[in-house]
Amino acid sequence: SIMPATLSAISNGAKHGILFKGGVHLENLNHIKAIAFDKTGTLTKGKPEVTNVIVNNGLDENEVLLIAASIESHSNHPLASAIVNYAKKKLSARLIDPDGIEDVPGWGVKAVINKEEWKIGKAGFVEQAEADQIADLTVNKLQAEGKTVVYVQKGNQLAALIALKDIVREETKKAIDQLKAQGIYTIMLTGDSSSTAQAISSECHVDEYIAECLPENKVEYVKKLKEKYGNVAMVGDGINDAPALATANVGIAMGGGTDVALETADVVLMKNDLPRISEAIRLSQRMNKIV
Numbered sequence: 291s292i293m294p295a296t297l298s299a300i301s302n303g304a305k306h307g308i309l310f311k312g313g314v315h316l317e318n319l320n321h322i323k324a325i326a327f328d329k330t331g332t333l334t335k336g337k338p339e340v341t342n343v344i345v346n347n348g349l350d351e352n353e354v355l356l357i358a359a360s361i362e363s364h365s366n367h368p369l370a371s372a373i374v375n376y377a378k379k380k381l382s383a384r385l386i387d388p389d390g391i392e393d394v395p396g397w398g399v400k401a402v403i404n405k406e407e408w409k410i411g412k413a414g415f416v417e418q419a420e421a422d423q424i425a426d427l428t429v430n431k432l433q434a435e436g437k438t439v440v441y442v443q444k445g446n447q448l449a450a451l452i453a454l455k456d457i458v459r460e461e462t463k464k465a466i467d468q469l470k471a472q473g474i475y476t477i478m479l480t481g482d483s484s485s486t487a488q489a490i491s492s493e494c495h496v497d498e499y500i501a502e503c504l505p506e507n508k509v510e511y512v513k514k515l516k517e518k519y520g521n522v523a524m525v526g527d528g529i530n531d532a533p534a535l536a537t538a539n540v541g542i543a544m545g546g547g548t549d550v551a552l553e554t555a556d557v558v559l560m561k562n563d564l565p566r567i568s569e570a571i572r573l574s575q576r577m578n579k580i581v
């Protein structure tokens with residue numbers, strides 16, 4: 291049977307937009323020493339926008355953009371939707387139907403158009419046949435601004451760079467500062483590049499970031515954090531985050547997240563409001579004192 295103090299803490303949480311799926315999670319939250327956060331959609335709004343399109347000499351910008359958008363229209367990654375929306379606004383032409391579409395989660399998409407192979411994704415996904423020093427300089431500069439750079443490769447030639455920026459949620463910094471003041475160590479996990487991750491993590495005030503983190507690696511990192519810190523929470527919103535949410539001692543989902551994340555989590559932040567995590571911890575501390 292459920293203790294009155296637990297019941298009161300759960301209903302108190304519900305009033306403040308924090309859904310606890312059971313008293314045990316309130317107990318576990320009390321012992322949390324570190325919290326890992328997914329970046330896109332959790333610390334950031336998860337709605338990136340195209341900021342720069344840099345097309346290689348000799349190629350037609352509109353044509354490259356049309357091809358990139360046509361291929362990305364077959365992926366449901368937030369970066370893909372952003373590129374499609376940008377192209378639709380900018381171009382009047384209709385999207386092309388590519389062949390041999392292959393969507394590779396955590397890497398990018400490839401397809402064939404007019405018998406030519408195109409690849410769109412992160413550096414490790416395109417071959418970058420000719421090391422392009424001008425491109426490297428441009429990429430470094432864009433990433434230092436916290437932008438994600440997507441490579442567009444035609445055959446074995448770099449055709450374009452597309453930079454996108456995702457906005458950090460207004461309340462993220464405050465949420466992280468509060469947790470740090472409560473003695474909790476904060477870590478950002480992202481599949482993004484190291485320089486982009488560094489820029490975003492310093493904007494968010496998190497103690498540490500892990501970049502180039504493949505979806506399947508998130509679980510490994512949570513396991514490592516558990517070894518190091520004992521009790522660890524994970525906060526996420528995506529399908530990719532679900533296994534890591536299940537691995538953590540307490541899995542916390544953003545209310546606006548995907549169904550799988552919401553189902554897997556132990557705690558749901560109904561209003562996507564990150565500062566509620568501190569509040570949830572305070573609630574759990576008060577409850578555990580009474581119990």
Ligand code: ADP
Nearest residue numbers: 330365367370396397398410411412480481482
């Ligand atoms: P995150 O959610 O942390 O951004 P993902 O694992 O979803 O990480 O993706 C990692 C990286 O792979 C992205 O930052 C991007 O560079 C690249 N990527 C993945 N999918 C796509 C796509 N459809 N189009 C372009 N780039 C992609």
Ligand code: MG
Nearest residue numbers: 328330331528
């Ligand atoms: Mg996410």
